[in-house]
Amino acid sequence: MIRLFKQKERVMNGIFFISAFMSIVSLVLIIVFMFTNGIPVMRKYGFSEFLFGTVWRPTASSPSFGLFPMILGSIYVTLGATMIGVPIGILTAIFMAEYCPNNLYKILKPGISLMASIPSIVYGFFALQLVVPIIRDYIGGNGYSMLTAMLLLAIMILPTVIELSESAIRAVPRSYYNGSIGLGATHERTIFSVMLPAASSGVLSSIVLGIGRAIGETMAVVLIAGNQPIIPDSLLSGVRTLTTNIVLEMSYAAGDHRQALIATGVILFVFILIINSIFIVIKNREDTSE
Amino acid sequence: MKSKMKIRDLNLWYGDFQGLKNINMDIYENQIIAFIGPSGSGKSTYIKTLNRMNDLVEDARVEGTIKLDGEDIYSSKTDVNVLRKRVGMVFQHPNPFRKSIYDNIAYGPRTHGITDKNKLDEIVENSLKSAAIWDEVKDYLNRSALSISGGQQQRICIARALAVEPEVLLMDEPTSALDPISTSKIEELVTSLKEEYTIAMVTHNMQQASRVSDRTAFFLSGELIETDDTIKIFTNPAKEDTENYISGRFG
Numbered sequence: 001m002i003r004l005f006k007q008k009e010r011v012m013n014g015i016f017f018i019s020a021f022m023s024i025v026s027l028v029l030i031i032v033f034m035f036t037n038g039i040p041v042m043r044k045y046g047f048s049e050f051l052f053g054t055v056w057r058p059t060a061s062s063p064s065f066g067l068f069p070m071i072l073g074s075i076y077v078t079l080g081a082t083m084i085g086v087p088i089g090i091l092t093a094i095f096m097a098e099y100c101p102n103n104l105y106k107i108l109k110p111g112i113s114l115m116a117s118i119p120s121i122v123y124g125f126f127a128l129q130l131v132v133p134i135i136r137d138y139i140g141g142n143g144y145s146m147l148t149a150m151l152l153l154a155i156m157i158l159p160t161v162i163e164l165s166e167s168a169i170r171a172v173p174r175s176y177y178n179g180s181i182g183l184g185a186t187h188e189r190t191i192f193s194v195m196l197p198a199a200s201s202g203v204l205s206s207i208v209l210g211i212g213r214a215i216g217e218t219m220a221v222v223l224i225a226g227n228q229p230i231i232p233d234s235l236l237s238g239v240r241t242l243t244t245n246i247v248l249e250m251s252y253a254a255g256d257h258r259q260a261l262i263a264t265g266v267i268l269f270v271f272i273l274i275i276n277s278i279f280i281v282i283k284n285r286e287d288t289s290e
Numbered sequence: 291m292k293s294k295m296k297i298r299d300l301n302l303w304y305g306d307f308q309g310l311k312n313i314n315m316d317i318y319e320n321q322i323i324a325f326i327g328p329s330g331s332g333k334s335t336y337i338k339t340l341n342r343m344n345d346l347v348e349d350a351r352v353e354g355t356i357k358l359d360g361e362d363i364y365s366s367k368t369d370v371n372v373l374r375k376r377v378g379m380v381f382q383h384p385n386p387f388r389k390s391i392y393d394n395i396a397y398g399p400r401t402h403g404i405t406d407k408n409k410l411d412e413i414v415e416n417s418l419k420s421a422a423i424w425d426e427v428k429d430y431l432n433r434s435a436l437s438i439s440g441g442q443q444q445r446i447c448i449a450r451a452l453a454v455e456p457e458v459l460l461m462d463e464p465t466s467a468l469d470p471i472s473t474s475k476i477e478e479l480v481t482s483l484k485e486e487y488t489i490a491m492v493t494h495n496m497q498q499a500s501r502v503s504d505r506t507a508f509f510l511s512g513e514l515i516e517t518d519d520t521i522k523i524f525t526n527p528a529k530e531d532t533e534n535y536i537s538g539r540f541g
Contacts, residue, residue: 172388173385175381175383175385176385176387176388178343178346178381178385179381179385179386179387179447179450180387180397180401181343181346181374182341182343182374182378182379182381182451183374183375183378183397183398183401183450183451183454184371184372184373184374184375184398184401184402184454185371185397185398185401186371189401193397193401194387194397197387197388197389198387198388
């Protein structure tokens with residue numbers, strides 16, 4: 001009997017190990033694939049040319065692979081989306097955790113979850129049909145602009161920011177709340193001076209994950225951003241991000257062009273790596289501050 | 291003896307459940323009154339009516355009057371935040387905020403509008419001294435209040451309550467989560483505080499009630515069985531239920 005148990009345990013152990021192994025292997029394969037395909041072409045044309053060159057002309061007879069406009073485009077669009085989306089998201093999270101009446105919460109909470117699971121192409125359609133014309137008619141340009149992309153991404157990162165911030169605020173012990181109220185502090189003061197600071201690391205990680213989501217978003221952005229590979233000179237000018245650069249050209253790219261698109265992916269990967277490292281650092285700080 | 295709080299015909303319901311039944315009591319100035327009784331007897335519920343912390347419980351309903359210096363605290367004219375400043379509270383489990391020791395103590399005074407740095411420094415020092423913890427933490431004021439021991443945290447919480455200069459201090463089983471040494475420190479501290487404050491304290495521990503308090507109130511099933519001088523309650527109680535409880539026959 002005992003031997004049977006031990007055998008079963010060994011088998012299960014093996015299954016767990018293989019499952020864990022699978023994801024690690026895929027991660028390693030992705031990294032190897034990206035770097036072996038992306039690095040050689042970067043070396044061939046020069047790293048600084050790739051990173052800081054401003055001309056993207058991959059199919060010309062003497063091709064030029066300057067990714068700087070796209071790097072800048074990704075950074076601009078992500079920063080803009082963060083600046084618009086994060087305050088709205090955090091305030092919504094505060095509302096949901098501390099102000100929302102119960103019956104409204106029952107509608108709001110599943111609504112936010114639904115927002116998180118809507119496919120990004122649907123967001124793209126929405127922006128194409130609604131945001132683009134509004135920008136064109138009321139603000140200017142042809143509507144396919146950096147501003148449109150920022151607004152769209154701001155909406156798209158909302159569920160991430162809201163859900164994680166809300167659970168961070170809810171995770172703050174209720175005894176903090178009572179302690180503050182017991183000193184004669186108002187509900188507002190308690191929330192903004194005690195609860196929110198106590199949740200700050202969770203809220204910060206929600207922001208970082210939101211940034212990660214914004215910088216990686218592709219299909220929605222490609223529909224509405226204009227996609228010109230130029231350094232945007234205003235909010236209304238078109239913009240191309242790293243992700244859209246890949247999806248726009250991969251279908252017909254060959255040779256060095258194809259490799260250069262993979263190199264674009266490498267740069268994107270480095271960005272994500274940086275963002276995730278920040279996330280891990282914040283998480284660790286949270287765990288050790290107890 | 292001057293009566294600081296007068297409680298008359300107090301009833302409390304949680305939904306359909308009646309948690310407190312017709313309580314009448316006087317809490318005298320510069321005295322310590324202990325509330326004893328078995329679990330579920332209503333003593334914690336009762337202490338929370340004295341600074342209206344029960345307002346936070348969704349379906350709690352209170353009837354009757356509680357007067358603080360002659361003013362009804364449940365009147366619609368009462369500013370509940372001012373009330374809670376005047377009637378401070380220390381909770382069962384130490385609950386310092388996730389802030390530095392200094393900011394924990396300064397939080398209350400800042401809440402009530404004090405911004406002058408020197409004034410705040412002075413309040414922090416005095417409060418920590420009153421709570422008998424100044425010597426232990428004076429070199430670590432910028433350290434997180436969560437980094438110190440549970441007994442120290444509870445004294446930080448007492449200091450935090452004192453920093454807003456309350457008149458009455460409510461303590462809801464303040465030592466139940468602490469070790470014996472921390473407990474005796476808090477008991478000493480509480481005894482010294484009655485010079486300046488009126489103190490009401492819930493305790494599970496009858497020795498504690500007899501060591502610390504001037505008067506003792508015995509609760510059972512939401513009713514106040516009797517209130518009297520602590521010596522009287524523990525040597526010659528008037529009611530049989532009290533006698534049974536303090537002699538350990540139930541509870």
